[in-house]
Amino acid sequence: MAKFIFKMESILSIKEKLEEQAKAEYGMELAKLNEEERKLAALERKKDDYQNQLFDLVSDRLEIIKIRRLEDSVENIKKDINIQLIVVRKQEDRVVWAREKLDNAMKERKIYEKLKEKAFEDFKAEINAQEQKEIDELVSFRFGSASTAVNE
Numbered sequence: 001m002a003k004f005i006f007k008m009e010s011i012l013s014i015k016e017k018l019e020e021q022a023k024a025e026y027g028m029e030l031a032k033l034n035e036e037e038r039k040l041a042a043l044e045r046k047k048d049d050y051q052n053q054l055f056d057l058v059s060d061r062l063e064i065i066k067i068r069r070l071e072d073s074v075e076n077i078k079k080d081i082n083i084q085l086i087v088v089r090k091q092e093d094r095v096v097w098a099r100e101k102l103d104n105a106m107k108e109r110k111i112y113e114k115l116k117e118k119a120f121e122d123f124k125a126e127i128n129a130q131e132q133k134e135i136d137e138l139v140s141f142r143f144g145s146a147s148t149a150v151n152e
């Protein structure tokens with residue numbers, strides 16, 4: 001029996017590898033996003049801590065130097081938070097981009113898998129037609145030999 005050979009097997013293999021790379025890249029970008037969000041949360045906690053300390057100092061006896069230092073710390077943390085928010089947004093964009101790349105890689109692989117399935121179905125139909133032809137020839141040969149023997 002003939003063996004099925006998909007002409008675009010190498011392309012399908014490449015598409016599968018590209019999809020795996022896109023999955024890995026998406027995972028890395030997602031991990032980076034999680035890390036950046038963790039940094040943002042830490043900054044927010046630090047800001048809250050500074051503000052609580054500042055509130056305690058203001059409500060206690062006035063220590064102007066500590067109050068100024070904490071006010072400066074709160075302002076610096078707010079700037080850091082704004083910068084971190086920008087980093088998080090950029091990382092979110094990279095995650096979206098990586099997801100789109102993964103989606104495209106998956107679509108391309110599926111296209112080639114469908115082409116392979118179609119080629120295999122065509123191959124099976126061709127083999128079936130060939131077998132049917134051989135059966136018909138065999139039946140014709142037997143019928144022809146039987147009718148020749150009857151006529152003699």
